[in-house]
Amino acid sequence: xxxxxxxxxxxxxxxxxxxxxxxxxxxxxxxxxxxxxxxxxxxxxxxxxxxxxxxxxxxxxxxxxxxxxxxxxxxxxxxxxxxxxxxxxxxxxxxxxxxxxxxxxxxxxxxxxxxxxxxxxxxxxxxxxxxxxxxxxxxxxxxxxxxxxxxxxxxxxxxxxxxxxxxxxxxxxxxxxxxxxxxxxxxxxxxxxxxxxxxxxxxxxxx
Numbered sequence: 001x002x003x004x005x006x007x008x009x010x011x012x013x014x015x016x017x018x019x020x021x022x023x024x025x026x027x028x029x030x031x032x033x034x035x036x037x038x039x040x041x042x043x044x045x046x047x048x049x050x051x052x053x054x055x056x057x058x059x060x061x062x063x064x065x066x067x068x069x070x071x072x073x074x075x076x077x078x079x080x081x082x083x084x085x086x087x088x089x090x091x092x093x094x095x096x097x098x099x100x101x102x103x104x105x106x107x108x109x110x111x112x113x114x115x116x117x118x119x120x121x122x123x124x125x126x127x128x129x130x131x132x133x134x135x136x137x138x139x140x141x142x143x144x145x146x147x148x149x150x151x152x153x154x155x156x157x158x159x160x161x162x163x164x165x166x167x168x169x170x171x172x173x174x175x176x177x178x179x180x181x182x183x184x185x186x187x188x189x190x191x192x193x194x195x196x197x198x199x200x201x202x203x204x205x206x207x
Contacts, residue, residue: 019187023200024052026185027112027141030202034182035139037061041107046128047114048091051077054110058086065104066091096124102131112141113200116159125174132207138176141184142167144199149191164201176205 031053037043041061045054048066050073058064058081066077066089074091081089092103100123109128118124128138143150143161151157164181171179184202188195 019189021052023185023187024112025056027200027202028053028056030184031110031112031139031141032057034202034204035108035137037108042104042133044102044104044106044109044131046109046111047117048077049073051080053112055080055084055086055089058084058089061108062088064089065106067094067102069094069096100124100127102127104131105133105136106131107133107136109136109138111139113143115140115142116161117156119158121170122174125170125176129175129207134207136207138171138203138205138207140203141200142203144201146198149196150189150198161198162201164203167201167203171203171205176207179203179205 037057037060039060039062042063043054043061043065045051045064045066048054048068049070051058051066054064054066055077064086066074068074068077068091071093074093077091078089094100094102096118109132111128115121115124132138145163146161148154148160150161168179168181181201181203184200186197186199188197190196
């Protein structure tokens, strides 16, 4: 099964896992604490999934665009936006295997727990840099090095977390300045017969 099909099938139940919701809520609080929102901002959520990260703050910005490779996830995103009465959201399906372009220009691009599923970082980071307005900001949350233990099913996982210094250098190579990598949160989950804690970083950069 392709990664897209797996996420399509998981979309309807994606929000039902309480540890996932708790993790994304913590990431969101940390992210928007560092990057305050305002009503003039156009925001892109890259790898938006069902909108757990960004729909909770959509009413604080001018526009919110959700981009994902899973049409099932985007459908759930759209349904939730409608249920919330939001009029400033839209979605865009993206195929990372084809020539990539992101329509529009954004003041802020956010992404949560997506990049360990991205095979080649640089082309995607360059794409995001291109989609930012001058002085726009990027904020990415993802796993620290996890020894391959975080995912039970690693069929679509290309990175077992990231070394923070290496990720910062990747951002700089893609053209970002003022790069910082800080703590975001952690998540505890069972691995075999024990509970393990996995740390998550927050990487920020400017165009």
